[in-house]
Amino acid sequence: MSIFTIQRDGLNLVCERENPFGEKYDLAVIMHGFTANRNTALIKEIVNKLRDENVASIRFDFNGHGDSDGAFENMTVWNEIEDANAILSYVKSDPHVNHIYLVGHSQGGVVASMLAGLYPDLIKKLVLLAPAACLKDDALKGNTRGVSYNPKKIPDSIPFKNRNLGGFYLRVAQNLPIYDIAKNYTGPVSLIHGTNDQIVPAKYIEKYQAIYQNSELHFINGADHRFSDTYQAMASDLTADFLKPDFNAF
Numbered sequence: 001m002s003i004f005t006i007q008r009d010g011l012n013l014v015c016e017r018e019n020p021f022g023e024k025y026d027l028a029v030i031m032h033g034f035t036a037n038r039n040t041a042l043i044k045e046i047v048n049k050l051r052d053e054n055v056a057s058i059r060f061d062f063n064g065h066g067d068s069d070g071a072f073e074n075m076t077v078w079n080e081i082e083d084a085n086a087i088l089s090y091v092k093s094d095p096h097v098n099h100i101y102l103v104g105h106s107q108g109g110v111v112a113s114m115l116a117g118l119y120p121d122l123i124k125k126l127v128l129l130a131p132a133a134c135l136k137d138d139a140l141k142g143n144t145r146g147v148s149y150n151p152k153k154i155p156d157s158i159p160f161k162n163r164n165l166g167g168f169y170l171r172v173a174q175n176l177p178i179y180d181i182a183k184n185y186t187g188p189v190s191l192i193h194g195t196n197d198q199i200v201p202a203k204y205i206e207k208y209q210a211i212y213q214n215s216e217l218h219f220i221n222g223a224d225h226r227f228s229d230t231y232q233a234m235a236s237d238l239t240a241d242f243l244k245p246d247f248n249a250f
Contacts, residue, residue: 033106037066194223
């Protein structure tokens with residue numbers, strides 16, 4: 001395991017990399033959700049399961065999250081895509097990496113789906129866990145994670161729990177072409193969702209299933225949005241099984 005930084009427009013993004021055995025291997029770029037960080041229990045469990053399958057991984061903190069630079073108030077989905085693109089640029093220049101996978105949870109799932117749609121030629125497989133595509137409709141309705149505002153007159157900043165949510169984040173969210181970009185990716189996709197997700201309704205992952213040409217949809221009965229407790233192992237097992245190397249393909 002190694003911890004390092006990658007710069008994006010003057011911001012230092014803190015990354016953590018796990019390498020398997022061998023000179024050549026597949027690598028997954030793993031993206032956390034809104035207000036989370038690279039060390040959530042779910043993400044660390046996925047990293048461990050991938051390592052067991054000899055799949056490398058890089059997980060990182062988006063701008064304004066965890067140990068990375070930037071203010072949370074300045075974060076948007078678009079600049080998170082820019083963060084992820086900086087990580088992808090680093091990975092695609094690595095001669096040890098064979099195939100590149102993207103894994104995203106919640107808002108990180110939206111970022112992963114859009115990045116895969118922007119680089120369908122580079123991404124070998126994609127895993128989306130409870131992707132929060134509802135963030136666009138939430139912003140259009142004027143209610144984001146329980147915080148209400150006038151969607152037609154969004155202020156510069158909104159108090160959000162113990163921090164401030166940027167008005168520009170919400171304006172960007174209202175206009176995101178999430179599915180229009182995501183559908184450009186035609187490779188294999190694994191979609192994972194909990195039946196007890198209180199944040200992202202099932203219709204949003206079902207729409208992903210509808211737009212993709214080569215996807216499988218897994219509902220985990222009883223799991224919440226974070227795949228808490230025993231559901232964490234189920235979600236990480238599904239992820240690792242989907243991304244494990246297929247030696248018959250070589």
